[in-house]
Amino acid sequence: MVAGPNLVHQSMAVLDVQYRCVAKGAEEMVDISTAATATATATATAATVVVTPPGSPVFRPASELDMRESDAIPDVALEVNVLPFVPSIRSGSYTDIGPRRFMEDEHICIDDLSAHMGSLFKCPAPSAFYGVFDGHGGPDAAAFIRRHAIRFFFEDTGFPQSSQVDDVFLEGVENSVRKAYLVADLALADECTVSKSSGTTVLTALVLGRLLLVANAGDCRAVLCRKGEAVDMSQDHRPIHAAEHQRVLESGGYIDDGYLNGVLSVSRALGDWDLKLPPGTPSPLIAEPEFRQQLLTEDDEFLIIGCDGIWDVMSSQHAVSIVRKGLRRHDNPEQCARELVMEALRLNTFDNLTVIIICFTSEQQDSSPSHNRREAPVLRCCSLSTEALCNLRSWLDIDRGD
Incomplete structure (x- = not known):
């Protein structure tokens, strides 16, 4: 894990899957919430992101970012917890x-x-x-x-x-x-x-x-x-x-x-x-x-x-x-x-x-322990092998009639 890279955001439509092949080591990927970005900017704290080691290419659709925990979130939750409670009547x-x-x-x-x-x-x-x-x-x-x-x-x-x-x-x-x-x-x-x-x-x-x-x-x-x-x-x-x-x-x-x-x-x-x-x-x-x-x-x-x-x-x-x-x-x-x-x-x-x-x-909140800690959603990511990437690309090309 490496802190302080340039941030690159990507998105994926559910019915029109986009992909990109990234040479490992050439680019580092991160997707964090708006709240995390704002907190990181306000406190001048370097974000912790997932970095791919040098080697083979990797495919990371944004819809799979929920498959691995992000280290950027706990700092955001800590900032929220220090805010004083104000009733919304x-x-x-x-x-x-x-x-x-x-x-x-x-x-x-x-x-x-x-x-x-x-x-x-x-x-x-x-x-x-x-x-x-x-x-x-x-x-x-x-x-x-x-x-x-x-x-x-x-x-x-x-x-x-x-x-x-x-x-x-x-x-x-x-x-x-x-x-x-x-x-x-x-x-x-x-x-x-x-x-x-x-x-x-x-x-x-x-x-x-x-x-x-x-x-x-x-x-x-x-x-x-x-x-x-x-x-x-x-x-x-x-x-x-x-x-x-x-x-x-x-x-x-x-x-x-x-x-x-x-x-x-x-x-x-x-x-x-x-x-x-x-x-x-x-x-x-x-x-x-x-x-x-x-x-x-x-x-x-x-x-x-x-x-x-x-x-x-x-x-x-x-x-x-x-x-x-x-x-x-x-x-x-x-x-x-x-x-x-x-x-x-x-x-x-x-x-x-x-x-x-x-x-x-302002609205009824869940009283579960995880909610009381105000934990932010967990972000995850995964990597595909070169062979899996090529197979997926072939299937997408067939679906599109290329």
Whole structure:
């Protein structure tokens, strides 16, 4: 093997085979990808190629270059691996009333938050915002939060402005989102068009650069798919959960047959002011969100956000498997959301259904080990003896009628 020769490229049509006889030692042949050529030029690194020793002629049709490994490729793969992961965000959603008489769910999907907010809004790129609002006691509370979500989360609560994610920025974002939940809850108390018995659970997801931040108050759930494995990004706030059970009792509430104060199946929600004590006093039902965060890598494929109608009848891993299979088949997050809803209906869910699928790659990628290493295609070549070359030339001449 010799490095640093002049590069000679050749091609071959499948139905019109061309050939050339090269005297061994007189010319050296190489065929590398455009990416390899660009990388070699940019780094001023000599390419490693296949060189024929002096002697007899050799026939090398380009279609046979895949029969021997090229040494130029590993260097290209190494250059690709050092590039930082940047999420490429796209989403799809689907809702269904299910077996209920009324639809009480609402949701919001913003794949490009910066563009949505305008030029004065400064945040890390890419940026996105999603929310699922699962109403109860009527649709009014969920509809109100959905209608005013941008104001609550980004305009009235001092959302921090920065192009970089660091500890100070992250703390500011969490404080702002927490404040948004509490301000929205108080707004429901003052809103005369919303019944005091109407409430909603709220789960929101922010993507800021590589940071994924999930905030949850209620029993909606966010599930991250990491190399095919389900990673829960939220905790269902139900009265039967140990930590929530203790908090409810300590705040003066009680649990009857799994229901908070014998009425509500969740222990955190916005609204429901007929169950809450006056503002500023401890209450068994709270609007305080819990946070989970994740620094996204190329192993993180997509996020599922769904209301409890999904999770009542299937596990997080079951949902991830359905969506992953769908993305590999048609690469359409909206269709995956519909398929997940259809599966919940098949399993006899008894609630409204809302699902959002957020993909972090431009297209669904194979998660095999070889793909994760981003290996480039292997190039191969072979040589024919002088006798084989002459025979092949004779056959081609006969086919052409020469």
